[in-house]
Amino acid sequence: MDPIIKTKEITLEKVYYSRRKFLLSIGISIAAASAASACERLDSLGLTEKGDSKSPLSGKGSDELGNDLTSLKSVENYNNYYEFTTDKEKVAALSANFKTEPWTLEVGGLVRSPKKYGLDDLERLFPSRERIYRMRCVEGWSMVIPWLGFPLTDLLKMAEPTSAAKYVKFTSILDPEEMPGQKNPFYEWPYVEGMRLDEAMHDLTLISTGLYGKTLPNQNGAPLRLVVPWKYGFKGAKAIVKIDLVKDMPRTFWVDTNAREYGFFANVNPDVPHPRWTQSTERRIGELRRRKTLPFNGYADQVAGLYGSMDLKKFF
Numbered sequence: 001m002d003p004i005i006k007t008k009e010i011t012l013e014k015v016y017y018s019r020r021k022f023l024l025s026i027g028i029s030i031a032a033a034s035a036a037s038a039c040e041r042l043d044s045l046g047l048t049e050k051g052d053s054k055s056p057l058s059g060k061g062s063d064e065l066g067n068d069l070t071s072l073k074s075v076e077n078y079n080n081y082y083e084f085t086t087d088k089e090k091v092a093a094l095s096a097n098f099k100t101e102p103w104t105l106e107v108g109g110l111v112r113s114p115k116k117y118g119l120d121d122l123e124r125l126f127p128s129r130e131r132i133y134r135m136r137c138v139e140g141w142s143m144v145i146p147w148l149g150f151p152l153t154d155l156l157k158m159a160e161p162t163s164a165a166k167y168v169k170f171t172s173i174l175d176p177e178e179m180p181g182q183k184n185p186f187y188e189w190p191y192v193e194g195m196r197l198d199e200a201m202h203d204l205t206l207i208s209t210g211l212y213g214k215t216l217p218n219q220n221g222a223p224l225r226l227v228v229p230w231k232y233g234f235k236g237a238k239a240i241v242k243i244d245l246v247k248d249m250p251r252t253f254w255v256d257t258n259a260r261e262y263g264f265f266a267n268v269n270p271d272v273p274h275p276r277w278t279q280s281t282e283r284r285i286g287e288l289r290r291r292k293t294l295p296f297n298g299y300a301d302q303v304a305g306l307y308g309s310m311d312l313k314k315f316f
């Protein structure tokens, strides 16, 4: 992959709005210039990353299958974020004043090096780069989003998981004063998600810090959210404050809410219908006709090996 970054890709005025955004743009160029190993990893996955001619920082782009990006307007105005509201079109307004700085991410549990990170620490240690991923919601709609972020595996390696660690648990912020949806007692707050350690260490698994070349909008999970492109969107916990390495499969928000309808693995699978609707097709936001849903959301070549002979109908 050509590591040279084109001038127009790093001088868009929108990346200079604020200090954080400026630092983010620096991070992007450092990542593109020095993270050759990450580039090679990406090449081997056949994906698009910053420095690629298809970069959406220049305004448009597509994923590695040739799918157009979903418009920024849709990405920012059609959201699931139950801490604020279950109305997708009202999340943006309700989350507009949510405070994401200062922020502390705590990494702990079964690790040799537990740590607390501020956002500046993360920016310095793990420069954000761009990844274009499809996102498939369990409700049957999907988007193509140009994320900025870094592979979770880099952060996990720094924590040095012990041999007892088998799962990774992600905890979103608990802040009922600022998040009106958390006053709804039907759900068990805070939002918690989890994955097996090997899934979490897969290079596709991202901690996102931004999208469309700018800092992550509040409604998309600022300042830090998980992105796991081969799983249903609900695995991608927003506003993460804690990452724990644990021995046992963690309880998760959606399994707690309805274990029959939402499984722990939640791999995108057109052959396993949701009890109330099909998962064989999806509506790509911005398109009229439904598309076929791909096994593992189109990432089967990269991730099917994680599951060996596991019965994916039973462990959904």
Ligand SMILES: Nc1nc2c(c(=O)[nH]1)N[C@H]1C(S)=C(S)[C@@H](COP(=O)(O)O)O[C@H]1N2
Pocket: 075, 078, 079, 080, 081, 082, 083, 136, 137, 138, 172, 191, 219, 220, 221, 232, 233, 234, 235, 236, 237, 238, 239
């Ligand atoms: N903390 C938290 N994370 C969350 C959710 C949520 O309600 N709370 N919704 C999930 C669901 S169902 C989806 S589809 C995606 C939506 O991400 P987006 O709004 O950035 O498109 O976020 C996921 N992460």
Ligand SMILES: [Mo]
Pocket: 080, 136, 137, 138, 139, 232, 233, 234
């Ligand atoms: Mo979702």
